[in-house]
Amino acid sequence: MVDDTPDEVLAELKTRNLGGWGVAQIAAGTGLAVYAMWVGILQPGFRKVPLRLQVPYIPASKGQVDNVMILLRGRKGGLVDLGSGDGRIVLEAFRHGFTPAVGFELNPWLIRLARFHVWRAGHHGKVSYRREDLWKVDLTECKNVTVFLAPSVLSLLQEKLQAELPDDALVVAGHFPFPDWKPCRTEGQGADRAWAYSMQAQRQHTLKNNKCTVTNGDVTFN
Numbered sequence: 540m541v542d543d544t545p546d547e548v549l550a551e552l553k554t555r556n557l558g559g560w561g562v563a564q565i566a567a568g569t570g571l572a573v574y575a576m577w578v579g580i581l582q583p584g585f586r587k588v589p590l591r592l593q594v595p596y597i598p599a600s601k602g603q604v605d606n607v608m609i610l611l612r613g614r615k616g617g618l619v620d621l622g623s624g625d626g627r628i629v630l631e632a633f634r635h636g637f638t639p640a641v642g643f644e645l646n647p648w649l650i651r652l653a654r655f656h657v658w659r660a661g662h663h664g665k666v667s668y669r670r671e672d673l674w675k676v677d678l679t680e681c682k683n684v685t686v687f688l689a690p691s692v693l694s695l696l697q698e699k700l701q702a703e704l705p706d707d708a709l710v711v712a713g714h715f716p717f718p719d720w721k722p723c724r725t726e727g728q729g730a731d732r733a734w735a736y737s738m739q740a741q742r743q744h745t746l747k748n749n750k751c752t753v754t755n756g757d758v759t760f761n
């Protein structure tokens with residue numbers, strides 16, 4: 540086999556019967572590689588986050604980023620991306636005039652990558668990525684919020700956003716909508732789709748659904 544051409548080696552491998560032991564070795568090797576990648580690259584930083592709140596890194600597609608930016612048109616001021624990954628949404632938001640543009644992310648590798656992208660784009664020092672747990676970030680001053688997180692955590696996040704964001708805030712969700720909220724606008728189709736939610740409209744909608752009345756700032760449940 541030493542003197543064989545690559546085509547001959549490939550042909551021999553194709554015809555060779557791996558057997559149960561060979562299949563088990565390949566399966567174990569693949570499993571180990573996936574586990575090592577999960578622990579070493581994707582999971583660091585999440586040790587203190589409960590398992591049910593851990594969301595893996597999946598980058599937003601180009602179409603998704605474009606749709607998020609379309610829904611943010613006409614807005615100004617700062618923007619935060621909760622779970623910013625490699626920072627693509629934050630960087631694009633900065634390019635669209637949002638400042639300060641801040642990403643919150645727990646994975647240190649992704650933060651390094653995001654900073655590298657910013658440096659390469661020539662915006663070093665103008666966009667920030669903070670290694671913070673999004674569940675602990677104070678959002679009371681945030682006017683523009685973007686998220687691309689798993690459906691399993693979005694219902695919990697609804698509560699945090701509703702409790703903290705100011706009335707004039709706009710929340711834009713990519714890929715997955717908030718389960719109980721009513722979007723004021725949507726953009727795109729399929730996996731690239733994005734949903735925009737006005738906090739003020741959302742609060743009114745929630746009050747109406749809960750059959751509440753607000754008199755001089757006091758909420759009464761009917």
Ligand SMILES: C[S@@+](CC[C@H](N)C(=O)[O-])C[C@H]1O[C@@H](n2cnc3c(N)ncnc32)[C@H](O)[C@@H]1O
Binds near residue numbers: 588593620624688
């Ligand atoms: C689906 S990815 C989205 C990445 C990026 N926003 C984008 O659109 O390309 C979700 C990101 O949230 C981060 N994340 C998950 N839970 C987090 C938490 N509790 N605090 C901060 N970041 C978190 C993950 O590390 C991952 O990078």
